[in-house]
Amino acid sequence: MRILPRPTWVLSVAILLVFGTVLVIDGTVRGSTLTEAPAPAVAGPNGQVPFAVAHGAPVVDVRSSPIRTFAPARGTIAFTIDGGPDPSRTAQLLGVLSHFGVPATFFVSGAVVAQHPEAARSILGAGSEIGIRTFTSQDLASVSDTRLDRELTLTELALAGAVDRTTYLVRPPYSASVAGLDDEHFALVRRLADHGMVSVFSDVSAAGWTRRTTDEILATVVTPDKAGRVISVDASEGGPAQLASALARVIPALRDRGYTFATVTRATGLPPAGQQARERDKAVGDGMLAVVAVSTTIVAALGWLLLVAGGLVLLRLALMLVFAIYHSVRRNPKRFRWGPPVTAPVSVIVPAYNEKECIAATVRSLMASEHPIEIIVVDDGSTDETAAIVRGLNLPGVRLIRQANGGKPAALNNGIKHARHEIVVMIDGDTVFEPSTVRLLVQPFARPEVGAVSGNAKVANRKKLVGRWQHIEYVIGFNIDRRIQDLLGCMTTIPGAVGAFRRTALLQAGLVSDDTLAEDTDLTMAVCAAGWQIVYEERARAWTEAPTTLQQLWRQRYRWSYGTMQAMWKHRGSVFRSGPAGRMGRVGLLNLALFQVMLPMLAPLIDVFLVYGLVALDPVRTLQLWGAVLGIQMLSGLLAFGMERENPLPLLWMPLQQLVYRQMMYAVLIKSMGTALAGVRLRWQKLKRVGDFGGAGAAAGGR
Incomplete structure (x- = not known):
């Protein structure tokens, strides 16, 4: 005796598969807390970090021997924006940078690019360049090579679909200055280099700028010899309007002191970060963005239906x-x-x-x-x-x-x-x-x-x-x-x-x-x-x-x-x-x-x-x-x-x-x-x- 008519089995299984796939895709691009590794509270031993890196410039290239590090030219500021690209926050930061004619390097997450490709396109359209923080922006120092390869591949595909470009610049998640590198995270730098990536750290963090005066901020940036600086700005810190306001105060003040502004590659003399994506990667990337768009739309609709259920x-x-x-x-x-x-x-x-x-x-x-x-x-x-x-x-x-x-x-x-x-x-x-x-x-x-x-x-x-x-x-x-x-x-x-x-x-x-x-x-x-x-x-x-x-x-x-x-x-x-x-x-x-x-x-x-x-x-x-x-x-x-x-x-x-x-x-x-x-x-x-x-x-x- 057949209890379940066959058509309903097919429909039920199809619905479950569709919704399961949608949730997995949307959950992946939002970042899974089950696979998230917390940022290390205290740096580990650093005996394996080369002296040239620990005491070198913030841009580290270990793709070949000897290891090379690069710093911005004297009197040059390279702003790096970490996080996003978020349509609202990125737009406000780009508005301030464009107003003063200042380019920057945006280190984006592949998962967010997949959700907001238009925000990534606006970065290049404003004359800035793009680096990556891998796909989920989680600490990848202790993950397997397979997971790391997947993070980089998915990010490259997201960029290829969004802007028809790839990049060789990477900011390892949960990184600051080269002086804070420990053995585990330097090993990550080497693994990233095996994938053709150049790691970008920072000289100065913009953390707390929204609560500081302009003079207090300048005291952390300006040096007597006007050394070039890489400044990291966390796009998720505080309200976007307050962060944009802080940049609007700092940029003209630095310009008055004779500083100029450039992207990381221009400031350090490296080749341009943006490289034409392969045709195959572009096609796969377009498909990936389409699937993510459908999934996020369905999940958003489910969210509204959830509100209806609550109502x-x-x-x-x-x-x-x-x-x-x-x-x-x-x-x-x-x-x-x-x-x-x-x-x-x-x-x-x-x-x-x-x-x-x-x-x-x-x-x-x-x-x-x-x-x-x-x-x-x-x-x-x-x-x-x-x-x-x-x-x-x-x-x-x-x-x-x-x-x-x-x-x-x-x-x-x-x-x-x-x-x-x-x-x-x-x-x-x-x-x-x-x-x-x-x-x-x-x-x-x-x-x-x-x-x-x-x-x-x-x-x-x-x-x-x-x-x-x-x-x-x-x-x-x-x-x-x-x-x-x-x-x-x-x-x-x-x-x-x-x-x-x-x-x-x-x-x-x-x-x-x-x-x-x-x-x-x-x-x-x-x-x-x-x-x-x-x-x-x-x-x-x-x-x-x-x-x-x-x-x-x-x-x-x-x-x-x-x-x-x-x-x-x-x-x-x-x-x-x-x-x-x-x-x-x-x-x-x-x-x-x-x-x-x-x-x-x-x-x-x-x-x-x-x-x-x-x-x-x-x-x-x-x-x-x-x-x-x-x-x-x-x-x-x-x-x-x-x-x-x-x-x-x-x-x-x-x-x-x-x-x-x-x-x-x-x-x-x-x-x-x-x-x-x-x-x-x-x-x-x-x-x-x-x-x-x-x-x-x-x-x-x-x-």
Whole structure:
């Protein structure tokens, strides 16, 4: 038996591959904190650093022997800008440099060039030159040769695609002056030279210039002999406007003292840094930039979708605070009455297919009902002992109707056909009622406009983890939605486990349809579309056996999800109608679309960005944001459990539920949409039952 239709597997795998690739690419160009090596706090031993380097000029060429170092000519300043190129910061610094006619050497990160190629092009357009800080600008002194080669290759490709140039100038990350070189970092200089690179250090650091006066800055730059200087400027320091302002003060002051300005290569007499990229590298670089552009655009879009998900979470919390709490207060049984007591007998229909584990407890719980009822068990072609068990109970008022297997809708319709009373209660064969359930469930029919009533379905088997997760979902999700929809007059689903209908409303709705896999949602919408009001009676509780394994849960939620989408599409015309049908269409379908389709699909982005943020962004801030979202959900859970008068201890499992259960619901929705797009028609899938009601059967009178 094929559980998953092949087209949905293909679509699901394709989506996962696309999103995984996008996140990996975007995470790579942003720099991975998992591979980041921290800058050394204290320099190590330097016995292997040659004297000519440690006491030499800031530009070091170890590509050949002997080692050569180069310094700017006397009276020449070479500004070097570290970091970027950032569209905003680079533009402000270039604006100041261009205003004074000063070129500079920008040491850029390949990852940033890949994200902002236009900023790299603006550097060359302003007459400055480009060097590199490798791809991720991480400390590469202790990395493997393979990693170093990859860093340089990716950077060269990024430059080739952005500016059609390569460069031989490099500033080793976390470097300052040659005097501070230790053995490990000088070894890096040699490894860079093996790739044809010349390392550029600095004589003066511009750190703190934004907080110093012009005279204080000049004191660190100007020497009695007007020696040439390489000045390193960290583009990420402080605000770009303050840094640009500091340069705007220093440049004219140095010019007044007779200094001139040049790029590193011009100041030291080296060949130009920019070299024409090979045609092959240019083509690969263009492709790389295109892929990065698509990836960053998708991640940016996902970021906006994450904001939408956060907004929906907050909106749902607001609705809960306003509507659900108001519903709980308004329906206080001490003050609220539907009208005159409804005492007329009702017909209870129990569709059953291979329910031998549960059917006895279900029927016995109904027999304990405080309200006069007839019980109709419709055996839908069971191949086990379901019919024999019902017959063997030999209980008065219980009728057994047997039919060939035709599905749950056919069984319900057959039961409706044989029902003797106007009010019909429907209950699943794996559910037990409390003695008061039927009585409470039918009281809203005191109002003639009410055509159907939803009860409160609860998970009975909560001992295992999967059951606890569903218990949380029922309380926080389904039942809160019903409170809100009840007040708004747009109920979209009466659960198959516990619902009551007027026979007249059922006939006007066309009885139970098999057009969808969510016959309860379809029927509810059809009754509403027929002009009837549907309400929620939270006190009419039914205890149902939830799936006990993830595989069974997957099958059930897949059917629910796909069937709900079918029902939404089937009743889409209600959007343009008036009365209860219009409210259901405009408000109820919108509620389903937002909170049962869109939010479950977007919610996993919270966890996706948790992993992504830990890897590629700021892990502390990422954990803070994820914790804030979890806190909001915990608050929602506490409110919901309070309204249901449930023990809140199961909420301790919510963090794990967010990381596992929600991801499965996400996959279910993707698969459902894929099935719909592929045009696959699914059949009903029976879940395996074990008859575990967690003690609810006895409490409900099912001894």
